[in-house]
Amino acid sequence: MSIDWDAIYKKLPTGKDQKAERKEMFMMFDPNGNGILSLAECDKAMRDVICLDELFDAKPAIMRAWQIAKNCTKSKRPDGHGDDYIEFREFKFFLCALRQYFEYFVAFSRVDADDDRRINLEEFCAAKELMEKWVGPIADAETEFAAIDLNEGGVVLFDEFCKWAITKALDLDDDDDAEMGENTQEKMEKLGTD
Numbered sequence: 001m002s003i004d005w006d007a008i009y010k011k012l013p014t015g016k017d018q019k020a021e022r023k024e025m026f027m028m029f030d031p032n033g034n035g036i037l038s039l040a041e042c043d044k045a046m047r048d049v050i051c052l053d054e055l056f057d058a059k060p061a062i063m064r065a066w067q068i069a070k071n072c073t074k075s076k077r078p079d080g081h082g083d084d085y086i087e088f089r090e091f092k093f094f095l096c097a098l099r100q101y102f103e104y105f106v107a108f109s110r111v112d113a114d115d116d117r118r119i120n121l122e123e124f125c126a127a128k129e130l131m132e133k134w135v136g137p138i139a140d141a142e143t144e145f146a147a148i149d150l151n152e153g154g155v156v157l158f159d160e161f162c163k164w165a166i167t168k169a170l171d172l173d174d175d176d177d178a179e180m181g182e183n184t185q186e187k188m189e190k191l192g193t194d
Contacts, residue, residue, distance in 0.1 A: 003054060003106055005175045011050050012095045025049060026091045036077070036085035039066045042094070054102075060117070060158040061098065061105040068101075069094035103175055104165045107134060108158055118155040121145050135168035 013021035029037050029045040039062075046056040055062070069090045075082025086094050111119050111127040124131075125141045138144050148156050148164045156164075164170075 003175070008052060008055065008099065008102065011052055011055075012099055014092055014095050014099070022091055022095070023088065026088050029091075036081060036087055037066075037091070037094075038085055039063065042066050042086065055098070058102050058105045060108075061101040064101045064104075064159065064162055065094055065097035068097050101162065103172055104162050104170060105158070106175075107131075107165065107170055107172055108161045111161075118157055119161065120155050124156065133173050134170045135165070 013025060026037070027033075028049045029041055031041065042065075043056075043059070043062055046052065046062060050056075066086065070084065070086050072090055072093050073087075075087060077087070108119070109115070111123055111131065113123045113126065121142065124145045128138055128141045132138055145156065148160050150160050150163070151157075
């Protein structure tokens with residue numbers, strides 16, 4: 001899976017000087033103009049607004065980024081609907097989380113040899129050397145696999161992989177190494193491993 005990381009980074013306005021671009025993008029993500037974004041609106045916007053098939057096809061990454069972003073701040077909306085959706089003040093965090101979870105999705109896909117959206121022990125052991133480039137030494141692949149498999153289902157699911165990736169500071173060797181900012185990284189670590 002070859003990814004044009006520069007194109008992805010350019011499509012996600014996360015810089016301090018890009019607030020106006022984010023506001024415009026938020027309004028395009030919010031076709032009904034209610035000031036909050038549902039998961040369905042964010043998913044659809046990957047295709048219609050951001051226009052990157054790689055992101056649109058990464059449904060687990062979109063879902064994880066949306067879940068973590070909607071929970072990153074307490075809503076101040078008087079109608080009580082804000083905590084169940086993404087508000088503009090959470091949108092930058094959503095874009096940063098989307099970029100990070102997409103990186104985890106790419107890593108997960110590279111390990112998931114049979115593309116069944118889960119990693120078995122055989123796949124994990126076969127990819128040990130590759131994963132060590134991203135997370136550092138893995139002393140015992142079987143022990144590490146068991147620690148990641150939180151539900152003890154015999155396979156590692158994407159959400160389990162993400163929790164592990166966050167704690168290991170997974171970094172693909174071919175991505176753009178975009179800086180998320182210290183506050184965003186801290187929120188990812190706190191919210192993403194709960």
